[in-house]
Amino acid sequence: MSKVITTMSLPLSTFAQLENFGHSLKASSYRICIKKTEDIWEAFELAKKLGLKVTARGTGISYNDVSLNGGGILLDMSGMNQLLEWDSSSGVIRCESGVTLQQLWRCVEPEGWWPPVVSGTMKTTLGGCLSTNIHGKNNFQVGPIGEHVLEFTAMLANGALITCSPKENSDLFHAMISGLGMLGIFTSITLKMKRIHSGLLSVDAWHVPNLNRHLSDICENAPHYDYIVGWLDTTARGDSLGRGQIHAARQLEEGEDPNPQKTMQLDYQHLPDRLFGVMPKSLLHYFMNPFVNNLGMWGINTARYVAGLRRHTFRQSHAEFHFLLDYIPNWERSFGRGGLIQYQSFLPKETAEDAWREMIGISHQRGLPSYLGVTKRHRPDKFLLTHAVDGFSLALDFKVTDKNRATLSRMLQDFDNIVVKAGGRLYFAKNSETSAEVARTFLGEDTIGRFKELKKRCDPDGLLESDLYRRVFG
Amino acid sequence: MLEFTHPYLEDNVSDTIPAGDSPRLAIATPLNPRRRGIIIGASDGLGAELARLLAREGYTLALLARRKELLDSLSAEINRTSNEQHAFAYPHNVAEYDKVPDLLRKIVSDLGGLDLVIFLAGVNYPPGGIDKYNFENDRKMIEVNLIGAMAWLHPISEMFQSAKAGQIVGIGSVAGDRGRVGNPGYNTSKAGLATYLEALRNRLTRHGVNVLTVKPGFLKTEMLKAAQGPTPFAIPPEKAAEDILKAIKKRKQVIYTASIWRWIMLAIQHTPSFIFRRLSF
Numbered sequence: 198m199s200k201v202i203t204t205m206s207l208p209l210s211t212f213a214q215l216e217n218f219g220h221s222l223k224a225s226s227y228r229i230c231i232k233k234t235e236d237i238w239e240a241f242e243l244a245k246k247l248g249l250k251v252t253a254r255g256t257g258i259s260y261n262d263v264s265l266n267g268g269g270i271l272l273d274m275s276g277m278n279q280l281l282e283w284d285s286s287s288g289v290i291r292c293e294s295g296v297t298l299q300q301l302w303r304c305v306e307p308e309g310w311w312p313p314v315v316s317g318t319m320k321t322t323l324g325g326c327l328s329t330n331i332h333g334k335n336n337f338q339v340g341p342i343g344e345h346v347l348e349f350t351a352m353l354a355n356g357a358l359i360t361c362s363p364k365e366n367s368d369l370f371h372a373m374i375s376g377l378g379m380l381g382i383f384t385s386i387t388l389k390m391k392r393i394h395s396g397l398l399s400v401d402a403w404h405v406p407n408l409n410r411h412l413s414d415i416c417e418n419a420p421h422y423d424y425i426v427g428w429l430d431t432t433a434r435g436d437s438l439g440r441g442q443i444h445a446a447r448q449l450e451e452g453e454d455p456n457p458q459k460t461m462q463l464d465y466q467h468l469p470d471r472l473f474g475v476m477p478k479s480l481l482h483y484f485m486n487p488f489v490n491n492l493g494m495w496g497i498n499t500a501r502y503v504a505g506l507r508r509h510t511f512r513q514s515h516a517e518f519h520f521l522l523d524y525i526p527n528w529e530r531s532f533g534r535g536g537l538i539q540y541q542s543f544l545p546k547e548t549a550e551d552a553w554r555e556m557i558g559i560s561h562q563r564g565l566p567s568y569l570g571v572t573k574r575h576r577p578d579k580f581l582l583t584h585a586v587d588g589f590s591l592a593l594d595f596k597v598t599d600k601n602r603a604t605l606s607r608m609l610q611d612f613d614n615i616v617v618k619a620g621g622r623l624y625f626a627k628n629s630e631t632s633a634e635v636a637r638t639f640l641g642e643d644t645i646g647r648f649k650e651l652k653k654r655c656d657p658d659g660l661l662e663s664d665l666y667r668r669v670f671g
Numbered sequence: 672m673l674e675f676t677h678p679y680l681e682d683n684v685s686d687t688i689p690a691g692d693s694p695r696l697a698i699a700t701p702l703n704p705r706r707r708g709i710i711i712g713a714s715d716g717l718g719a720e721l722a723r724l725l726a727r728e729g730y731t732l733a734l735l736a737r738r739k740e741l742l743d744s745l746s747a748e749i750n751r752t753s754n755e756q757h758a759f760a761y762p763h764n765v766a767e768y769d770k771v772p773d774l775l776r777k778i779v780s781d782l783g784g785l786d787l788v789i790f791l792a793g794v795n796y797p798p799g800g801i802d803k804y805n806f807e808n809d810r811k812m813i814e815v816n817l818i819g820a821m822a823w824l825h826p827i828s829e830m831f832q833s834a835k836a837g838q839i840v841g842i843g844s845v846a847g848d849r850g851r852v853g854n855p856g857y858n859t860s861k862a863g864l865a866t867y868l869e870a871l872r873n874r875l876t877r878h879g880v881n882v883l884t885v886k887p888g889f890l891k892t893e894m895l896k897a898a899q900g901p902t903p904f905a906i907p908p909e910k911a912a913e914d915i916l917k918a919i920k921k922r923k924q925v926i927y928t929a930s931i932w933r934w935i936m937l938a939i940q941h942t943p944s945f946i947f948r949r950l951s952f
Contacts, residue, residue: 212830221701225784225834267783538701606702629701668698
């Protein structure tokens, strides 16, 4: 008998079950921890030898399958997290791609800088931010994060390191940012930070009684602020449909903050980890769970709307204003065993109101209301797989249960049709159900052809593949 | 000597992995979750019924057995009825242990992950009478029923342990509960398998992995032909497959199917040796 081999060359102990942020999707892969650029090359070689596909994963907090690769190799980039060069006089920073936004702002903020674009959580890695080309609450002013990248280096499937900037390899620069990690793996990223003169923002908050006012208020006020975000009461019906609250913030000018040294200290930006100074917030999601159902969320949304009826202005630290998702640790666990998904649609300002009125109406009719709605203002950008439009976005969170999967799936397909018909787009960091057909419609054949062509150039053997790639481009 | 040729012992089929590109399958999404399973020994009988049942439950399955034609027609049938690619066929002989690591990796890659493994490859090759001994037959049964299970379940256990998730199902037999006069080799292989599965259960439960031992009595399948004497309480494989699916969902540890065998075997296990060794069944 021939020799019995029972262990593979790829250690089986690297097999890990990984999830999306909402814990609604699970996929098992071989996880390889990356510490330095050469590790990526070794992983590529191993994958080629074994006939496996490769996907990079940062902290794994996308809502969908963009950083999942079931049955293949996942490069855990979170260990490649060195801040390489920081020039506090020019605000230019060079980091490895596993650096998180948290590391980034904690490095630059005490010296009077802030990342130009941040997501609603500080746990994202820069590599992930560039792959999905994230936007912030200031998208209408400054565009997505890609517009603030001075240069990046990435490894292609053949092991070559390529440097791209808006001028050098411009086509790849605009395709790899937003390229979902399918053209190469970011290794280092150079970003320009934004000057701040205080650790605080001045925030105006007011309520809007319906969807029409909601969108027109965002549209009219946006030019006068640096950041604007709306909370939408997804449970309100009839004339009140689309009511909510707008938070608009501007940076303080030099001199407005009497003591900027103090407010820019890290301690000042710290998110409290206890509620009322007593209860650890990490336990809070257990207490939220009983309310995460149609009735409970109606109550919470209504209470929140009523509580925000008074127009007021206040000052808030940058971290508190931006990182709402980090305010209650593990809040997504309160959605229960089936987890949650998010449906974020981007619609032109002309069609947004009608489309969202229809969508929210459908969600009420079918008894599948969203539990949280967030609106933002956007402008288009030049990146290949862009999700932005001159208009608005609405992000809707839905609870997934064994019972509602089929009906929710049908409803989201109907949403897709409404969005596509209204000239809208969907976002590859959020939407988990978008089909290849829908993506082809809103991206256009040209864009997909161009992306596939670059994919062929950068990765001719199709080494880089994620579950999302197989779902949308496979 | 009683002649019985079991499918898994035929030597005239190729063991090559399907050539060409792996077929594309629908990707799991939160609203269309797909569990992925491997059935080792899927070509007919209980294995085929389990494949049909799990495919209806939404599983994407890798079907393994020696006979390519049977596997192909089964997977074609499953894919036709479900209108989607639910089944992939991999001709394989479990006694070719050194092929397991590469094949397992390929299957996990093709399926896009792994949640469930059912090992039911088994042969029953009786010696042909209570005074006959046949080492070749016994060896083949141990090689397939026991060592085959180890070759597959060792790497899978390691993966599941590391992933802290997964379910392993091993199909033992009531024949493994007591050494009897008729077929010492088969009794030993199934007793060994049951003990092996118990050991895996004790190792893996603490890592969130469920190990289920199924002990069928008589099933109305090809293998029934190998049984000598009466075959009481024989049930169709469809019924056994349903019992097994129920047990998988409930994350049970040991089940008998039909369930009456639990009580029969309890009595048999507690029959004192001075009586048992005088019996001839």
